[in-house]
Amino acid sequence: MMLTEETPVPSGALPVEELKDHLRMGSGFADDGMQDGLIETYLRAALAAIEGRIGKMLFQRRFLWVLECWRDEEQALPVAPVSAIVSVTLVDAAGGEVLVPATAYRLVPDLHRPRLAGKGTSLPTIPSEGLAKIVFDAGFGAAWTDIPVDLRQAVLLLAGEFYEHRHDDGAQAAGLPFGVVTLIERWRTVRILGGGRK
Structure with missing residues (x-):
């Protein structure tokens, strides 16, 4: 079996500004937007990690x-x-x-x-x-606001963790942060008999 994503999430749908607010990044400076590419990368990484953990696609x-x-x-x-x-x-x-x-x-x-x-x-x-x-x-929908609020918060928390610890040497504990795990727990799919019917 092989699953292939045919239409990736468009950059414009990602909550770059919301993550910048979450990180309390300054605004109104000449270099506004310099970190946008990096922030988008961490948002995509957080989306992939959470989708993989819960077996649900966030963006449609x-x-x-x-x-x-x-x-x-x-x-x-x-x-x-x-x-x-x-x-x-x-x-x-x-x-x-x-x-x-x-x-x-x-x-x-x-x-x-x-x-x-x-x-x-x-x-x-x-x-x-x-x-x-x-x-x-x-997926839940094409827009960020179509995604349930607890999953949106989990994405922001995890993307924020990735951004804040981007220079770490790997000494930090592996796995998802406790707050992220708590937010996504109710969405996890329990797979029985290798993915057969419930």
Whole structure:
């Protein structure tokens, strides 16, 4: 299985100014904006760390998921929340592709474990030695304010930690800060049986 992000978070959507306020960086000086690139880097790193920990995409974007077999009658999707299944394509051993009609499958929405299911029947059979390509949209929304407030605060805290300790020699303890862990704990997905249905 392989999950690929097809549409990255645009720079304009990132809360650069909000993080600068959080860090109490000065404003009104000639060098305003000099740190923006660095701050964006730490915001992206914080987003990736939190998304990886909770199994949820914060900003909405498009993903391509490739897998060789269905795990069950309904296939749990690798991240949440999923707003739409864009397409399902079956690929045979020779590389030939067949687009599955949208009438043959449906999204079973769930905040923690959304699933792809057949519509009125089971999921279409993946060819022998072939694979399935699933394109879907996942995330809370396109804007920073679409993300739940506790997750936004966790991103700012973690990005702030990255920025404040950017010159550390690695002696600091590994792992997420306690405040970040506390904020994201309720959003964590408990995976049972390797990602199968709950």
